[in-house]
Amino acid sequence: MSLEFLWYIPNQVQPGHRGDDVAENHNSLETLTSHAKALEEHGWGGALIGAGWGRPDTFTVATALAAQTTTFQPLIAIRPGYWRPANFASAAATLDHLTRGRVLINIVSGKDNLAAYGDSEGDQAHRYARTKEFIQIVRKLWTEENVTYHGEHFSVTDSTVVPRTVVRGERKHPRLYFGGASEAAEKVAATEADVQLFWGEPLDGVHERIERLKQLSEELGREHAPLEFGLRVTTLIRDTTEQAWADAEAKVAEMAKGKGVISRDPNRQTAVGQQRLLELAARGEVLDDNLYTTPGKFGGGGAGTTWLVGSAEDVAKSLRKYQGLGITHFVLSDSPYLPEIKRQGDQLLPLLRE
16 A cells, blocks of 8 residues: 655745744745645645634635645545535535545544634534534435435435546546544544544554554444555654754753743643643653654644654654554644655655565
8 A cells, every 4th residue: 555645735824833933924825835846846645634614715725835836745634523424525525526536534523612603512412413414415425426315414415426526547526535533533544534633642542543443344344445544743854863863952951931822722631632632641751662742741742742853764664564563644833844754755745665
């Protein structure tokens, strides 16, 4: 199975995301396009573009960047409820058609400022039941015509999406990535997603989750191609191991002063996956060979909670161990984002592709 290497493009209202350079016009089309073009030039397949109310609209940003590039694949984070399934399926199919099959989708079910855009949801079970219906309808609309589906949360009647998504080899539609570590989330991933994304947990935790998801896929009667697995993690690399650790510790020291990072998203603190990451610090400051847990103590959230630190050789060795567990999709990043696209593209990716 071929490997995929993606980066992260921050579509934020405020500059300086996770220690990024604070620059004027940080979210302008010119600046974001420079990131997307640098990704093409330095060996990356594309980038995750995050979602959330109160930031530039993710789908709009992805469309603009796709129009400015030729191979860049946007991994577009979207939320059921913010989108209705038929509207989303049509928009994504259109963009997939226009880009000749470059669209990737990340389904996000975590909490958001729902009331701000007129959405509402119940408990965790309700949220993931709704997500499951959303994915089922979207997949049907991409692969079938005259679709009728009447669920508890969403319905469509005699619905056909035009234009169609790009079919190429085994690719029938844009790949559907999914996250979440709760029991409800894992059941949705095991039956409906194409790729389950993990945050930067130690090898033993990722191995445990992969095996559980494979077992769930069998028990729940998965009907699609086997579930694939991905890793979303911060990778801090320097020319030497010693320099990497010195810079990592200096970054954390600045974080401890409240500099260089934005405050944690309060919604994340209730997420099972985020709690798993924050609890890792109790096991040690450094886990496995070079998984640094301390950033989570000082505001690092999500992919910024744990960092793989070292030389390009050190980090490549660690990522190959995740690959040995079955990880084939890697979504990496470090800030400042643009210089690190180039550094890691030139130094890290060639080692991972050997």
